[in-house]
Amino acid sequence: MEDENNTFDPDLIHAIFKLVWTRRALERERNDVADALDCEVGAGTSKKNRQTSANGKAIKLSSELLRIFITEAVQRAATIAEAEGASKIEATHLERILPQLLLDF
Amino acid sequence: MEKATDMEMEREEVEEEETESVSDVLRDRFRLSTISIAEAEAKRNGMEISEPIVACISDLAFKYAAEQLAKDLELFAQHASRKIVKMEDVILSAHRNEHLATSLRSLCDDLKAKEPQSERKRKKTPRKENKATTSVVHILDN
Numbered sequence: 001m002e003d004e005n006n007t008f009d010p011d012l013i014h015a016i017f018k019l020v021w022t023r024r025a026l027e028r029e030r031n032d033v034a035d036a037l038d039c040e041v042g043a044g045t046s047k048k049n050r051q052t053s054a055n056g057k058a059i060k061l062s063s064e065l066l067r068i069f070i071t072e073a074v075q076r077a078a079t080i081a082e083a084e085g086a087s088k089i090e091a092t093h094l095e096r097i098l099p100q101l102l103l104d105f
Numbered sequence: 106m107e108k109a110t111d112m113e114m115e116r117e118e119v120e121e122e123e124t125e126s127v128s129d130v131l132r133d134r135f136r137l138s139t140i141s142i143a144e145a146e147a148k149r150n151g152m153e154i155s156e157p158i159v160a161c162i163s164d165l166a167f168k169y170a171a172e173q174l175a176k177d178l179e180l181f182a183q184h185a186s187r188k189i190v191k192m193e194d195v196i197l198s199a200h201r202n203e204h205l206a207t208s209l210r211s212l213c214d215d216l217k218a219k220e221p222q223s224e225r226k227r228k229k230t231p232r233k234e235n236k237a238t239t240s241v242v243h244i245l246d247n
Contacts, residue, residue: 006141006142006145007138007142008135008138008142009134012131012134012135012138013170016131016135016167016170016171016175017170017174017175017178017190019124019127019128019131019171020172020175020176020179021175021179022124023124024176024179026120050188051188052178052179052182052183052190053188053189053190054178054189054190054191055189055190055191057191057192057213057216057217058178058190058191058192058195060212060216061192061195061196061209061212061213061216062170062174062178062195064208064209064212065174065195065198065199065205065209066166066169066174067142068205068208069166069169070139070142070143070146070162070163070166071142071143071146073143073162073166074143074146074147074150074154074162077154078146078147078150078152078154079150081152082150082151082152087153088152088153088154088155089147089152089153089155089158090155090158091155091157091161094158094161094162103201104201104202104205105169105173105199105201105202105205
């Protein structure tokens, strides 16, 4: 009885990316200013510094990717829990699937 | 010169604080979504899942999104001399997991199919959600 497709809000994912990319752009800007003081080139003329952005479809795909991360983690841990006859997924189950999960993503 | 550096440092600190609180809000929203996705998936597998474990998975996923995924996407786009991240970058970031890459590729095809102005001729792909429809690696030149 799932009414909505359980997934991440694309706007949320977009906001997270923007936060990271803004931070990185700021760092690049600071490095550029430092460089500009050394040489004669004016700061802010650096082409590299326009901030990265993402198109809508890429965000949708990223939201799906993250959703799969969650479902894979749960599914793999559930398999272990089931094999042990448990009915609830606990730390010990998650622990065992973690290495391969992190290698897969 | 010293004054400039001091002011800069202050500005950096303020920026960092602001970024932290925005980041916290996003992390909380992310956690809420994770809880709902994780609990639904656990139920699908006939299991319950303990709360701290969901929080743990959420933090892991958030960290992955912010530290790895965002960074990789930016780097891939930059590598292709673009400022805009596209679907092909996302698919590339999943290259370590063939199953995952395949699922994403089909979703990508579905999303492209919905676009009215698609000019290219594409092979007709059946609308199945998780099945791999193509085993041929094709280059997306979108």
